[in-house]
Amino acid sequence: MSLLAIIGGSGFSDFPALEIEASRRVETPFGETSAPVAIGRLDGAEILFLPRHGAGHRLPPHRINYRANLWALRALGADRVVGLAAVGGIGARFAPLALAVPHDLIDYTYGREHSIYDGEQDALDHVDMTSPYCEELRGVLIRACAESGHPAIEDGVYAATQGPRLETTAEIARLERDGCDLVGMTGMPEAGIARELGLCYASLAFVVNWAAGKGEGAITMAEIESHLRTCVGHVRKVLGIVATAG
Known part of the structure; x- marks a missing residue:
């Protein structure tokens, strides 16, 4: 039977909706995972959960051990992985509070362990x-968003940047010229390593701010946190539907 794993990003350092039954530290060829993997039930369905940034959101994007995280999830039996992603909106369709299921990506990161x-x-x-x-x-996520009452934008190109700082206006203009719709910091090498490990991986992105130069004035953490609180509730509903879809 297919086992779903969820990798939590910003807003999902923990997952109160998950009824945790066990917590596992998994030895991997690549070192330690961001945190122990939680094994539990979401709306009655068994899932795995791993906070990408560790307990308390302590790991910056370039310090995450993506290889160990994905290896551990596969070792515990996961074959499907949803990577949650709080992102900035670049394209006009991708306003704050939008949900999106990107179909492609461009990797702008450097200095990370990119491959097993x-x-x-x-x-x-x-x-x-x-x-x-x-x-x-991707299809499961799109249908679950619609069923939840929060339909997702069904495509989009995700730009993976280095972080942890946010981007400049000129950098966002460059990403837009390259064809990017969303910007985040953790989409790669996560997606690439998942493919190397034979995992079915997709991203559920939620927009928490306009990218630099796309909104009015500077980006503030207060704005991001406000949008994040709303998005977390929407995403929670979607994940419950995905988990029970089998």
Whole structure:
């Protein structure tokens, strides 16, 4: 039976809706995960949950051990992974509070461990990333958003930037010229490593601010946190539907 794992980002350092039955530390070839993996039930369905930034949101995007996180989820039996992503909106459709299920991405990060094929583990492989997200799981997320009463934008190009600082106006203008609709800091190498591990991976993004130069004035944490609180409630409903969809 398919086992769903959820990787929580901003706003999801913990997951009160999850009835935790066990917590596991998993030894991986790549070191420690961001936190122990929680095994529990969401609306009666068994799932795994791992906070990407660790307990208390302590790990910045460039310090996350993406390889260990995804390896551990697979080792515990997950075959589907939803990566939650609080993002900035670039395209006009992607206003704050929008939900989106991106279909493609561009990686602008650097200095991160981007692959399980580091010359020390398995033989080298070059995985296909023509479509970086699992289309089956994207469809499940899109249908769940509609059923929840918070329909998602069904496409979008996610720009993965280095962080932890936010981007400049000129950087966002560049991303827009490149065709990006959303900007976040954790979408890669997470999606690429999931593909290397044979996991069905998709992102559920929720917009918590206009990207630099797209709104009025400077971006404030108060604005982000306000939108984040609203989005967390919407995403919680969607995840319950996804978990029980089997």
